[in-house]
Amino acid sequence: MNDKIALLIVDDEECLVRNLAAYFEDEGFKIFTAHSGEEALAVMAENKIDAAIVDLRLPGINGNEVIEQSHARGNKVKFLIHTGSTDYKLPESFSAFGLTGNYVFLKPVVDMARLKSAVLQLLAE
Amino acid sequence: MSKLNSDRDFFFSQTGFLSGLALRGKLLSVIMIVSSCSMLLASSVFIFYQWYAFRQFLAEELISQAEIIADNTEVSLAFNDPKDAQDVMESLGTRDSIMLACLYSSNGNQFAAWSRDTAMAMCPAYSSESGYSFENKTLLVRRKVTMGDQIIGTIVIQSDLRELNPFVNNSIVVSILMLLIAGAIAFVLSARLQALISGPILYLAGLAEDVSRERDYSKRAAIQGNDEIGQLADGLNNMLARIEKRELQLRKSEKQLRAIIDNTSSLVYLKDLQGNYLMVNQRFADLFNVDVNDIQTWKEQDIFSAEEIKIFKENDLAVIRHEKLMEFEEQVSQAGGVHTYISVKFPLYDENAQPYALCGISTDITDRIEAAGEMRQLRNYLSNIIDSMPSVLVGIDPGGQITQWNKQAEKISGISFYEARGRMLTDIMPGLVNEMDKIKQAVRERRVITDNRMTNKKEEEIRYTDMTIYPLIANGVEGAVILLDDVTERVRIEEMMVQTEKMMSVGGLAAGMAHEINNPLGIMMQSAQNISRRVSPDIAANVKAAEDCGTSVDTIHAYLKKRMILDFIEDIRKAGARAAAIVANMLQFSRRSDSMKQNADITELLDKTLELAASDYDLKKKYDFRHIKIIREYEPDLPKIPMFVTEIEQVILNLLKNAAQAIAESEGNEEPLIVLRVRRERKEQLIRVEIEDNGIGMVENIRKRIFEPFFTTKPVGTGTGLGLSVSFMIITNNHQGKINVESTPGRGSRFIINLPLAADMEEKNE
Numbered sequence: 001m002n003d004k005i006a007l008l009i010v011d012d013e014e015c016l017v018r019n020l021a022a023y024f025e026d027e028g029f030k031i032f033t034a035h036s037g038e039e040a041l042a043v044m045a046e047n048k049i050d051a052a053i054v055d056l057r058l059p060g061i062n063g064n065e066v067i068e069q070s071h072a073r074g075n076k077v078k079f080l081i082h083t084g085s086t087d088y089k090l091p092e093s094f095s096a097f098g099l100t101g102n103y104v105f106l107k108p109v110v111d112m113a114r115l116k117s118a119v120l121q122l123l124a125e
Numbered sequence: 126m127s128k129l130n131s132d133r134d135f136f137f138s139q140t141g142f143l144s145g146l147a148l149r150g151k152l153l154s155v156i157m158i159v160s161s162c163s164m165l166l167a168s169s170v171f172i173f174y175q176w177y178a179f180r181q182f183l184a185e186e187l188i189s190q191a192e193i194i195a196d197n198t199e200v201s202l203a204f205n206d207p208k209d210a211q212d213v214m215e216s217l218g219t220r221d222s223i224m225l226a227c228l229y230s231s232n233g234n235q236f237a238a239w240s241r242d243t244a245m246a247m248c249p250a251y252s253s254e255s256g257y258s259f260e261n262k263t264l265l266v267r268r269k270v271t272m273g274d275q276i277i278g279t280i281v282i283q284s285d286l287r288e289l290n291p292f293v294n295n296s297i298v299v300s301i302l303m304l305l306i307a308g309a310i311a312f313v314l315s316a317r318l319q320a321l322i323s324g325p326i327l328y329l330a331g332l333a334e335d336v337s338r339e340r341d342y343s344k345r346a347a348i349q350g351n352d353e354i355g356q357l358a359d360g361l362n363n364m365l366a367r368i369e370k371r372e373l374q375l376r377k378s379e380k381q382l383r384a385i386i387d388n389t390s391s392l393v394y395l396k397d398l399q400g401n402y403l404m405v406n407q408r409f410a411d412l413f414n415v416d417v418n419d420i421q422t423w424k425e426q427d428i429f430s431a432e433e434i435k436i437f438k439e440n441d442l443a444v445i446r447h448e449k450l451m452e453f454e455e456q457v458s459q460a461g462g463v464h465t466y467i468s469v470k471f472p473l474y475d476e477n478a479q480p481y482a483l484c485g486i487s488t489d490i491t492d493r494i495e496a497a498g499e500m501r502q503l504r505n506y507l508s509n510i511i512d513s514m515p516s517v518l519v520g521i522d523p524g525g526q527i528t529q530w531n532k533q534a535e536k537i538s539g540i541s542f543y544e545a546r547g548r549m550l551t552d553i554m555p556g557l558v559n560e561m562d563k564i565k566q567a568v569r570e571r572r573v574i575t576d577n578r579m580t581n582k583k584e585e586e587i588r589y590t591d592m593t594i595y596p597l598i599a600n601g602v603e604g605a606v607i608l609l610d611d612v613t614e615r616v617r618i619e620e621m622m623v624q625t626e627k628m629m630s631v632g633g634l635a636a637g638m639a640h641e642i643n644n645p646l647g648i649m650m651q652s653a654q655n656i657s658r659r660v661s662p663d664i665a666a667n668v669k670a671a672e673d674c675g676t677s678v679d680t681i682h683a684y685l686k687k688r689m690i691l692d693f694i695e696d697i698r699k700a701g702a703r704a705a706a707i708v709a710n711m712l713q714f715s716r717r718s719d720s721m722k723q724n725a726d727i728t729e730l731l732d733k734t735l736e737l738a739a740s741d742y743d744l745k746k747k748y749d750f751r752h753i754k755i756i757r758e759y760e761p762d763l764p765k766i767p768m769f770v771t772e773i774e775q776v777i778l779n780l781l782k783n784a785a786q787a788i789a790e791s792e793g794n795e796e797p798l799i800v801l802r803v804r805r806e807r808k809e810q811l812i813r814v815e816i817e818d819n820g821i822g823m824v825e826n827i828r829k830r831i832f833e834p835f836f837t838t839k840p841v842g843t844g845t846g847l848g849l850s851v852s853f854m855i856i857t858n859n860h861q862g863k864i865n866v867e868s869t870p871g872r873g874s875r876f877i878i879n880l881p882l883a884a885d886m887e888e889k890n891e
Contacts (some may be wrong), residue, residue: 013644019651026655026664057640084640084647101723107640108647108705110698112654 037061156315168300212238342369424654787820
């Protein structure tokens with residue numbers, strides 16, 4: 001595993017971040033974490049990130065804005081959405097960066113393996 | 126005149142002797158005839174008398190002559206001297222009329238004779254008689270010749286009657302002269318005097334003529350007197366008075382009649398059998414602009430078209446032919462368009478009972494027809510309104526007999542208005558028996574009474590009816606109108622809305638809580654997953670960490686296993702999963718289909734729904750879902766299809782519940798079984814899902830209606846009757862698919878859902 005996948009986990013809930021980070025570390029990912037949208041953007045600006053699992057409800061700018069701004073800055077980060085909002089509607093414009101309904105996960109995700117396979121699938125596209 | 130007897134006829138009849146003469150002439154003639162006759166008679170008597178008297182005179186004269194001769198010949202006879210006697214007798218020759226004289230001796234011998242014409246002379250036979258006689262237009266006188274008392278001879282003298290003729294002739298001339306003079310006088314007098322009689326008669330005649338000519342019955346004869354002419358005048362006057370009175374009456378009644386005829390709104394006219402107008406009323410004249418008094422100045426053709434005249438003629442002829450009053454509808458184009466008339470026509474009869482004319486009375490019924498048309502239209506309009514009402518409308522009289530019955534009533538009851546009219550409402554609609562009191566109450570109290578949501582069960586289906594009773598109180602019409610509205614749909618929709626409302630509120634609550642619950646649930650379960658993973662010997666990092674702590678992963682794992690800690694962790698996970706599932710299901714039911722369709726794997730969805738059904742309280746408790754064997758016959762590698770996941774899930778769940786229920790109801794000994802089949806119909810570009818049970822099944826009647834909204838076989842209160850109809854709507858309307866059912870009673874049912882593949886999905890998956 002010379003070339004670890006750099007995965008950014010963005011959530012304001014520390015327990016969730018810790019769990020996801022522990023799982024993906026164990027699965028051999030290189031983990032970056034952020035607890036707000038601004039922090040996430042800063043991390044993505046400073047590091048080379050391959051994919052990000054983003055919560056929507058964040059302090060400051062929300063998940064959608066993070067994704068939009070990241071793309072606006074020319075970052076090639078692939079995004080998954082991991083949200084507790086049952087009424088979330090995926091903006092149509094996101095399909096332009098390969099973000100479709102298949103990459104929207106509603107909490108709780110009982111088996112984190114689903115997230116891993118989705119990340120791998122997303123990066124493979 | 127005709128009644129007079131034949132004698133008078135001769136003079137006065139139109140064909141008699143004096144017929145050619147006027148009264149004056151007649152009178153004059155009569156007088157002249159009478160006077161002439163009497164004068165002629167008088168003259169004749171006079172002439173006869175003159176003739177007779179003169180003959181007597183002649184005879185006496187000749188007798189005296191004979192006496193003279195006798196005296197003079199007495200001696201001659203006595204002395205028997207014929208010569209002397211002869212001489213004496215020759216003296217008779219001085220008188221021209223004496224033709225012969227003969228002297229006979231007493232012994233009858235001719236003694237002497239003298240005659241004017243000796244050749245002819247011949248003495249008559251001797252007779253001793255004295256006297257005279259007229260014989261052969263001669264006068265013969267015999268005279269005895271006496272001497273003393275002794276008859277010594279007889280003298281006979283014959284004379285002709287030449288002296289008589291001039292005398293008679295003179296008498297005739299005188300008579301004729303007298304006659305002429307008297308006639309002339311009579312003529313002059315009678316010519317004057319006849320005026321006494323003829324004058325008044327002529328006056329009366331003239332008066333009569335004047336009256337008849339001038340038709341002035343107010344004239345009176347100015348003749349007084351008690352004679353017959355006076356009586357005649359009186360009679361005439363009386364007659365005139367009576368006629369005048371009658372004439373006045375007649376004129377009055379004619380005026381009335383005329384006024385009626387002229388002022389009626391109908392056209393009145395008389396025509397002869399040839400079709401010529403004899404009389405028209407003022408209205409006719411005004412309408413067609415003709416002269417009412419001068420029928421001859423205009424013609425039928427001036428007024429009517431040839432076509433109209435032809436029709437009139439046909440109708441007129443029919444009346445004449447049938448000799449009875451007939452009615453026709455006739456059309457006439459006049460100012461303001463074509464008008465329709467109803468024409469009453471009848472023949473008029475002369476004194477011989479022969480039709481001689483036709484009277485027509487034509488009334489313009491155009492307005493009436495229009496009004497009738499409008500009324501008919503209005504009636505049609507109203508009955509159309511009544512008939513097009515979706516409500517049952519029934520009119521009844523106070524006795525409860527049906528007077529009105531609209532189309533919807535016919536449709537619902539299957540009884541036509543014709544059959545229903547006059548029958549008792551309760552006979553035809555037995556369901557309303559209990560409502561009769563309300564109907565009576567409405568009529569009695571004159572107020573509208575409504576009775577909402579009356580329930581009745583019809584072919585296993587509960588139906589609701591609103592009844593409104595309107596009492597009829599206007600225009601003396603008694604009774605009521607009953608309006609029955611089938612409000613079943615509305616009631617069901619209301620029920621559904623109430624239910625939806627409930628679900629929505631639960632759903633709304635769930636959605637509000639979901640985020641707050643799902644986050645901790647996620648932490649719980651992911652933590653549990655991490656714990657399981659981090660005590661697992663399979664992960665290299667665990668081995669290193671255990672070594673760092675002076676132990677081995679295997680030891681830890683063995684310990685945890687021994688103390689069942691791993692099981693507890695798994696319990697946490699499962700419990701979390703269940704809680705998550707409950708929240709997710711609640712959310713799915715609350716979420717409306719406003720989210721976009723997702724491409725979903727139908728088999729995955731089926732499994733998920735089966736899982737859900739297993740945890741359904743009703744299915745678990747009532748229908749013992751866990752003991753039903755589920756067979757899955759899924760075709761592998763099916764493409765995902767676009768759908769509203771929650772809706773399809775709802776449909777599947779509903780079908781599973783129905784299947785469980787059907788199985789529970791069946792008392793068969795077979796093992797309870799539900800078969801789920803999914804396969805792709807490539808040709809039709811769809812996914813076919815079958816849900817088959819071996820339950821009770823259903824009869825054809827129910828099978829056909831099973832997708833109808835609010836149709837339910839469940840007891841009242843247990844089912845909404847919505848489930849399958851909503852499913853039907855979801856599949857056909859929201860997914861452009863098809864759902865139908867096959868069933869055999871006692872063997873089971875098979876629901877078949879066809880869901881179309883999306884066009885783009887199809888390409889993508891190929």
